[in-house]
Amino acid sequence: MSTPQKRIRRWNADLPASVFDKGRAGRRGLTFPRWDGQPVTVDLPPAARRAERADLPSLSEPEVLRHFTALSNLNHHIERGMYPLGSCTMKHNPRLNEQVAAMPGLADLHPEQDPEDVQGLLAALHLLETALCEITGFVACSLIPAAGAQGEYLGMLVIRALHRSRGDLDRTEILIPDSAHGTNPASVVVAGLVPRTIPSRADDGRIDLAALRAAVGPKTAGIMITNPNTLGLFENDIREVSEIVHAAGGRLYMDGANLNAIMGRARPGDMGFDVVHMNLHKTFSTPHGGGGPGAGPICVSAELAPFLPGPRIAGSDQAGWTLERMPTGPDDAAIHTWYGNVGVCLRALSYILRNGGDGLARVSDCAVLNANYLLASLRDILPVPHDTGCLHEFVASGASWKDKYGVRTLDLAKRLLDYGVHAPTIYFPLIVEEAFMVEPTETETRESLDEFVAAVRAIHREAQEDPELLHGAPHTTPVGRMDEAKAAREPDLRWLGPCNCG
Amino acid sequence: MAYVPHTAEDIRAMLSVIGADSVDDLFAHLPAAVRLQRPLDLPPGLSEEEVRRYFRRAALRNHGTGELVCFLGGGVYDAIVPAACDAVVSRSEFLTAYTPYQPEVSQGTLQAIYEWQTYICRLTGLEVANASMYDGATALAEAVSVAVAAKRKKRVVLPGGLNPRYRRVLGTMLAGEGVAIVEAPLTAAGTTDPAALAKLADGSAAAVIQNPNYLGLVEPVDELAAAAKAGGAAVIACVNPVSLAVLKSPGEYGAELAVGEAQPFGINLGWGGPLLGFLACSDEHKRRIPGRVVGRTSDSRGQDGYVLTLQTREQHIRREKATSNICSNQGLNALRATVYLAMLGGDGLPDLGQANLVRAAALRRRLLEVRGVTLPFPGPVFNEFVLRLPRPARLFRAFARRRGVLAGIPLAGFAGCGDGDLLVAVTEKRTAAEIEQYGRLVADFVAGKDA
Numbered sequence: 001m002s003t004p005q006k007r008i009r010r011w012n013a014d015l016p017a018s019v020f021d022k023g024r025a026g027r028r029g030l031t032f033p034r035w036d037g038q039p040v041t042v043d044l045p046p047a048a049r050r051a052e053r054a055d056l057p058s059l060s061e062p063e064v065l066r067h068f069t070a071l072s073n074l075n076h077h078i079e080r081g082m083y084p085l086g087s088c089t090m091k092h093n094p095r096l097n098e099q100v101a102a103m104p105g106l107a108d109l110h111p112e113q114d115p116e117d118v119q120g121l122l123a124a125l126h127l128l129e130t131a132l133c134e135i136t137g138f139v140a141c142s143l144i145p146a147a148g149a150q151g152e153y154l155g156m157l158v159i160r161a162l163h164r165s166r167g168d169l170d171r172t173e174i175l176i177p178d179s180a181h182g183t184n185p186a187s188v189v190v191a192g193l194v195p196r197t198i199p200s201r202a203d204d205g206r207i208d209l210a211a212l213r214a215a216v217g218p219k220t221a222g223i224m225i226t227n228p229n230t231l232g233l234f235e236n237d238i239r240e241v242s243e244i245v246h247a248a249g250g251r252l253y254m255d256g257a258n259l260n261a262i263m264g265r266a267r268p269g270d271m272g273f274d275v276v277h278m279n280l281h282k283t284f285s286t287p288h289g290g291g292g293p294g295a296g297p298i299c300v301s302a303e304l305a306p307f308l309p310g311p312r313i314a315g316s317d318q319a320g321w322t323l324e325r326m327p328t329g330p331d332d333a334a335i336h337t338w339y340g341n342v343g344v345c346l347r348a349l350s351y352i353l354r355n356g357g358d359g360l361a362r363v364s365d366c367a368v369l370n371a372n373y374l375l376a377s378l379r380d381i382l383p384v385p386h387d388t389g390c391l392h393e394f395v396a397s398g399a400s401w402k403d404k405y406g407v408r409t410l411d412l413a414k415r416l417l418d419y420g421v422h423a424p425t426i427y428f429p430l431i432v433e434e435a436f437m438v439e440p441t442e443t444e445t446r447e448s449l450d451e452f453v454a455a456v457r458a459i460h461r462e463a464q465e466d467p468e469l470l471h472g473a474p475h476t477t478p479v480g481r482m483d484e485a486k487a488a489r490e491p492d493l494r495w496l497g498p499c500n501c502g
Numbered sequence: 503m504a505y506v507p508h509t510a511e512d513i514r515a516m517l518s519v520i521g522a523d524s525v526d527d528l529f530a531h532l533p534a535a536v537r538l539q540r541p542l543d544l545p546p547g548l549s550e551e552e553v554r555r556y557f558r559r560a561a562l563r564n565h566g567t568g569e570l571v572c573f574l575g576g577g578v579y580d581a582i583v584p585a586a587c588d589a590v591v592s593r594s595e596f597l598t599a600y601t602p603y604q605p606e607v608s609q610g611t612l613q614a615i616y617e618w619q620t621y622i623c624r625l626t627g628l629e630v631a632n633a634s635m636y637d638g639a640t641a642l643a644e645a646v647s648v649a650v651a652a653k654r655k656k657r658v659v660l661p662g663g664l665n666p667r668y669r670r671v672l673g674t675m676l677a678g679e680g681v682a683i684v685e686a687p688l689t690a691a692g693t694t695d696p697a698a699l700a701k702l703a704d705g706s707a708a709a710v711i712q713n714p715n716y717l718g719l720v721e722p723v724d725e726l727a728a729a730a731k732a733g734g735a736a737v738i739a740c741v742n743p744v745s746l747a748v749l750k751s752p753g754e755y756g757a758e759l760a761v762g763e764a765q766p767f768g769i770n771l772g773w774g775g776p777l778l779g780f781l782a783c784s785d786e787h788k789r790r791i792p793g794r795v796v797g798r799t800s801d802s803r804g805q806d807g808y809v810l811t812l813q814t815r816e817q818h819i820r821r822e823k824a825t826s827n828i829c830s831n832q833g834l835n836a837l838r839a840t841v842y843l844a845m846l847g848g849d850g851l852p853d854l855g856q857a858n859l860v861r862a863a864a865l866r867r868r869l870l871e872v873r874g875v876t877l878p879f880p881g882p883v884f885n886e887f888v889l890r891l892p893r894p895a896r897l898f899r900a901f902a903r904r905r906g907v908l909a910g911i912p913l914a915g916f917a918g919c920g921d922g923d924l925l926v927a928v929t930e931k932r933t934a935a936e937i938e939q940y941g942r943l944v945a946d947f948v949a950g951k952d953a
Contacts, residue, residue, distance in 0.1 A: 023848075027849070028847055029586065029847060030845040056851060064844045068593075072593045072596055074610040075611055076599065077599045078599075080594075093597065094504075096553060106566075106773075117565040123560060134544055149828060157674070182824070189824060190827050236532075239533065289834030290600070290601065290615075290833040291600075334639075337665075337668065337777065338637075340775050343770070354504045354553050356544055357543065365528075369508070446512045479609055479807040491811060491812060493796070
């Protein structure tokens with residue numbers, strides 16, 4: 001193995017002025033087709049009109065493109081360097097997906113068109129539903145949730161509808177291990193259910209069966225479990241968990257944020273879950289876009305299938321595809337104006353078709369291989385408290401750096417930015433002190449993993465020789481550490497200056 | 503393999519560092535009972551060209567607005583998408599970046615969101631906007647939640663002219679919070695009855711005003727806002743942001759919150775998603791709004807910069823005390839809209855508004871020439887209105903479709919509308935020839951030439 005020399009990477013980017021501080025009256029980037037008909041009188045009374053014109057900067061197209069290109073130069077992104085954010089699955093975003101979603105005949109469909117006009121689209125979306133069901137071991141799918149949190153929310157509505165259909169109105173409690181993502185309890189609350197936290201095992205964050213047995217009862221509507229869990233560990237007792245919860249009358253929801261670890265190896269449906277959501281923007285390679293749009297479809301068991309909201313895609317290529325309302329509910333549930341983030345779904349289907357079943361299994365294999373390789377290469381300086389075999393990510397602890405060198409995980413993370421690597425997720429999950437959560441994903445080469453290891457080792461040396469260097473990091477980025485307290489104390493949330501005054 | 507770089511030699515070398523004999527060993531701790539004992543039953547992987555061909559063929563079985571003439575609206579519109587929007591959002595720096603949690607290497611995304619927030623504030627006339635919401639419907643539901651929390655009253659007044667799809671989403675999302683919904687009916691003119699709204703506002707946290715309403719009509723916003731405020735209810739404006747080019751801004755009639763669907767700002771229709779909800783509010787609500795908010799602050803080197811802020815109410819801190827589970831937003835679409843608005847500019851904005859007004863007026867004038875049809879609601883509109891046909895609107899829709907025209911949305915069952923009522927929308931894209939074609943189609947239909 002060659003020894004890579006990880007170097008400090010300098011940014012060459014100036015901070016651009018605000019777009020509201022650019023432009024001159026009279027400039028235009030966008031013009032509209034001239035009205036080529038007879039002149040018409042517009043009947044709009046003064047009371048309906050805005051009195052004050054919105055003050056917007058006037059720019060030409062070249063200025064607009066320079067402005068946003070200058071902004072773009074300030075961003076780290078996957079095509080610049082590694083992005084090992086734990087639990088976020090920052091893998092390569094294939095450009096084919098973008099081409100597909102932008103195709104005429106897919107990008108230009110109005111949602112109020114008849115199903116006859118969108119037969120190819122419905123066929124594609126149905127194919128995606130079928131593929132996601134096979135990957136997760138379920139029988140029915142809703143593509144509507146626009147994000148993982150909406151998938152959680154819809155999953156809760158579906159479980160609630162099942163219980164209500166049986167007159168089981170007292171089942172209102174959803175059990176949530178204390179290691180879960182914060183969206184889990186929030187989604188339960190907005191669904192009108194009651195989250196009940198159960199302790200996870202202190203040593204590895206897995207479900208504590210004794211605590212679970214004590215918690216289930218006639219009020220149990222279900223349980224939400226992230227598997228693999230937030231430490232990157234598989235819930236080995238998942239079948240027992242399923243038996244305990246089902247015996248008590250509850251159902252199992254799987255947060256599929258970490259599905260990238262197990263495709264082709266294990267399926268939620270076979271583990272005893274009843275419903276799962278997937279983040280298409282994680283496992284299925286659709287871009288994160290600086291914070292969205294993503295998509296969070298759910299797949300469910302045969303028992304829960306009747307409770308998915310409509311409209312559902314039905315039919316075949318021979319008979320034609322239709323959109324069907326669901327007779328049984330959950331009532332007339334709707335969580336999106338139309339059918340969710342369809343364009344994101346098309347990107348995910350492009351990815352699934354490109355990989356095939358064997359390719360998706362290889363995705364998970366190599367994601368797990370990469371994580372284990374990094375863990376093995378770093379555990380001597382960054383120990384992993386629950387070192388029992390990670391899957392696609394691992395959570396190391398920087399506690400020893402703090403004790404020995406007075407350097408916190410935050411400092412390590414910020415210094416990595418100087419080396420051209422995005423910081424991993426830090427201080428989550430809370431059960432690991434000075435947590436440093438690394439998810440390399442399968443699309444990183446061995447060489448780039450070696451560079452990451454070299455960077456962490458170089459920073460480890462710096463921590464011993466010059467801890468101040470780390471406390472002040474990052475040094476080469478366009479801006480330094482931000483004054484977040486000031487941002488919250490004196491919120492400055494919009495540009496106040498007048499436009500086009502230059 | 504498609505996107506996985508590992509060679510056999512890579513895998514061998516990495517396994518040796520790990521101390522494992524095979525990749526299977528890395529999964530050996532999974533209980534046998536849950537392991538999949540067969541390969542996934544999916545077709546084998548395809549080449550890039552084969553995937554492209556699959557989608558090209560699927561697209562050919564669809565008929566979109568690039569091929570047909572679109573008069574469909576109802577919340578999203580066949581608007582112009584400038585090339586600059588595509589160019590900017592396809593830059594990897596924006597496309598493949600994560601949520602800007604590390605501000606030192608995310609200033610591009612952060613500053614763009616701050617500029618989006620500023621554009622939304624200036625259009626709505628309010629002081630604060632967030633980084634975006636999934637769509638207009640979820641933005642409205644979240645705005646109601648903000649008002650419910652602020653006023654400590656668990657009831658909201660919705661107008662009879664609210665987009666029925668938004669109404670359904672509110673019905674679902676507000677049920678979990680136990681918020682009661684009451685409805686202020688429309689008058690014969692097709693706009694909300696201020697007297698009815700005044701009565702219901704008393705004891706309600708908020709009253710929603712959709713302007714223009716689902717029938718396309720401009721609401722008497724001053725009267726409605728006054729009626730709501732007299733009853734102690736917050737005004738939530740639900741608006742098509744394009745209309746704010748010319749229509750009174752929510753800030754001007756004292757709305758505390760404004761939401762809507764910003765799809766017409768450079769976002770493809772995409773069969774209704776991904777869309778772009780926005781949410782703005784007056785200063786007093788800034789610590790209550792859901793989603794992400796960017797603020798300007800300074801860094802350790804004394805430079806100005808941007809950072810995510812006001813996150814204390816977010817679910818990763820509040821957990822079960824959270825009142826919203828919003829996590830991601832529609833970042834890339836907000837960027838599209840920001841580029842669109844930069845391209846449009848202060849001089850383009852009134853032009854955009856006028857282009858919509860003129861085409862709507864021209865189509866209405868043309869339709870009034872057709873004997874046998876009426877415009878049941880003669881009040882002012884922005885870019886959408888109701889056409890009343892003497893026979894079922896769905897038949898006209900099918901007839902027009904055969905001639906390559908998407909005629910509108912049948913309104914039967916909505917707010918007292920009948921079988922003959924059709925919701926018709928124009929945008930700045932519609933030409934005089936297309937408007938004339940629409941008029942002829944209506945005339946032919948009325949004359950029974952659709953058989």
